[in-house]
Amino acid sequence: MDFTIENALIATQDNYTTASVQVVNGRIAAISSQLDTAGVSVKADNKLLLPGFVNAHTHSSEMWQRGIMSMFPLELWLAELYDFAPLDLEKVYLSALGTAVETLLSGGTTVVDHLVLIPGKELETIATAVRAYQEIGIRAFVAPLIQDESLAAGIPCGDTKQTHEPYFRSTQATLNIIEAAIKQFHRPGEGISIVVAPTGIQLCTDALFRGCVELSDKYNLCRHSHLLETKAQEKLAQEKYACTAVEHLNRIGYLDYRTSLAHCVHLTDSDIEILAKTKSTVVHNPLSNLRLGSGIAPVLKYRQAGVNVSFGCDGASSNDSQDLLEAIKIGSILHNLTDKDYQYWISPRQSVQMAALGGAIGLNMENENGSLEVGKKADLVLYDLTSLSLLPRTDPIGLLVLGRPVNVVDSVWVNGKQVVAEGEVTTIDVKNLRQELFKHSEWQTKRKSKTVAELETHYRLVMGL
């Protein structure tokens, strides 16, 4: 349905102007202060129009464990997470919807779901998430999370001679599942893309990474992975490869302009050069990096080296939210700690560009997405500037990025289709979703993780605790 957003505030080079935006056949057809109304008229007085942001890294089913996970570093946190991971498809469906709702209501129009697969129901898990995202109408990059080594392999050996159980499924069997998923679900034109997404060097063999590169080349898919989230992973890379993880991934051909890498906390200066040269994207997940004590990603260095950076919420068990505006705020001001020269600090306008265009670049869709330009797809968000949290009036983008906006997203369009109107998701029944989430869960306190009990002594030893 064609429409015209009338009298919205939009950003110019270093100011704002009031303009109307015509959307025809799902694309931006015109932007001007003097426009006839084409199609339906959308009044946008006192509203700010921005391109949609990208939630560039999450794990939707972690929503089931938000608020309850122990205060642990990643390696032990993962052990607890997997001990209590949801194993039914209904839950996968509900948490994908929940993740999408929170993303949409915080300015996101695209989500990258590094999706945890239920063992034995891998394709069904993917089908379920795809169905949820299609129903709600968010642009989704579904990145099935795969590995071919067992969890304990992710902790460095140190001086011990630890061995690990083999993973329960062969590398080739895993790659076959991914290729089946690609054939069945990869429909970028309809807003659903499949991404190859080995979990990271800590749990994957070179054979798995290489198999993913082949699939990526064969089907022109984006590539995704965790990278150097923790000190333990930095140590492990040296044990496994006798070089840094970035050097190794570069050597085996995993890094290119379609590759986005979540976290990137512990990289050397020469690693950063490799990311710049290969045009890889860093997905910054500031809240998860704080919650798990992983560290501060050197985002100002990335920016200075010309590495593209976007923002992710990470899974809701390590955050414990899916609010992109929160990730953008903290992921911007956090770095004021890392360089005392304030000239390099990230401005709110730069944050918005990272969240929108940076996100699009990381998904190889910057020609179609990520900015308000004629010809681009209409992934748009309209913010209500009369919300108390955005008052008094000053700089709208400054208020949005540096404040703590509440109930500010008025309307959202994805691919020109409206999915939020007057602050409410229009494509699914959110009240019903809340009831289902309530029904499928219970209030509880601390749980006892068997795997943590098995791993903790070794972890503390190797990490010098």
Place this chain on the structure above:
Amino acid sequence: MDFTIENALIATQDNYTTASVQVVNGRIAAISSQLDTAGVSVKADNKLLLPGFVNAHTHSSEMWQRGIMSMFPLELWLAELYDFAPLDLEKVYLSALGTAVETLLSGGTTVVDHLVLIPGKELETIATAVRAYQEIGIRAFVAPLIQDESLAAGIPCGDTKQTHEPYFRSTQATLNIIEAAIKQFHRPGEGISIVVAPTGIQLCTDALFRGCVELSDKYNLCRHSHLLETKAQEKLAQEKYACTAVEHLNRIGYLDYRTSLAHCVHLTDSDIEILAKTKSTVVHNPLSNLRLGSGIAPVLKYRQAGVNVSFGCDGASSNDSQDLLEAIKIGSILHNLTDKDYQYWISPRQSVQMAALGGAIGLNMENENGSLEVGKKADLVLYDLTSLSLLPRTDPIGLLVLGRPVNVVDSVWVNGKQVVAEGEVTTIDVKNLRQELFKHSEWQTKRKSKTVAELETHYRLVMGL
């Protein structure tokens, strides 16, 4: 009006129970799973009841500049702030209301307003803020922000021989204003307390600190101040006193159990011992410390040394919000960066205790406030656990502290009087407040600060930039 909150979820030692809470004459009269309804019945099914939090450091009138301030470190940021500070009482009134609304709707029942005074209208400024807080019904500690040195004195000299203009008002004249304010407005029983509050060692002489100590002793008032927020202040203290700022404040008798100190980022281990011995309270303002690049306050060290810590939003120009739940979340997980032994990381229950009881201790009101106990004042907050942002159900306090709660505060009582019901402030018209804030402001972009232009070269030189 007496009332009974029925069937609320309340925290036990390490779990939850469902109980009812009777409030009689503004105090908690009984807490039990089997209670008759006394007075009005308040249904609290699927709601969590917690003691109110304390927004232990803010500057309400900074709300007028949120979203627009440049990305600067404190010293230059302050110069810009003061160049554009609001100078009319109507604005003081509106921003005090705005600060109170955001505090209440994020779980706060008490605010400490380190209030910027309009020159020449000092008592009127205080009267205006007091009026706003009385109208809305939040418990307020109004701490008039005073200094007796000019702004430039707050930047270290380094090797230069800088001199500064004298401050426009004498130390004694300033102290006289504070004493007049105490006599006129200090009514703790009615929820309004005056606090002595020299801005900090960077802009105050010993005479001002000593005068404040006298007033504090004479009228039994709390004491407040900024302390060692930046590296520049650490440097300045050595220039002024040839010792640390904490050593100096201890020597002149400013530190005691009624003293709360905002920021405390750059303290030595022996400074921390002094805070512990004097029973001073640290007010942690994590967002402002990030935004201004001030650093990470060593909060885990404070806790291990037995120093009481509470949370503040700081003024909305350096945050740029007044959401206590955001300050509590970031102020908790931020410290997972500072100690790799996760055993010391702050748990959500500890965060809640810091925000409520820690806040009360810092204001010398822990016998009357800060926890759900029979006999204490009814400063209470009821959270709706069916909000999407708190679903699925897991650990309610974990969800509240680690999530990004939206629209979760259902009801708030201060001193037994209801000020929020069904998520809406009942004592003032918030819609009208929004209209007034809108009317008194305009959208704008970057401004040019004259004072920043004067100070920046010297600042960069002294700070080695």
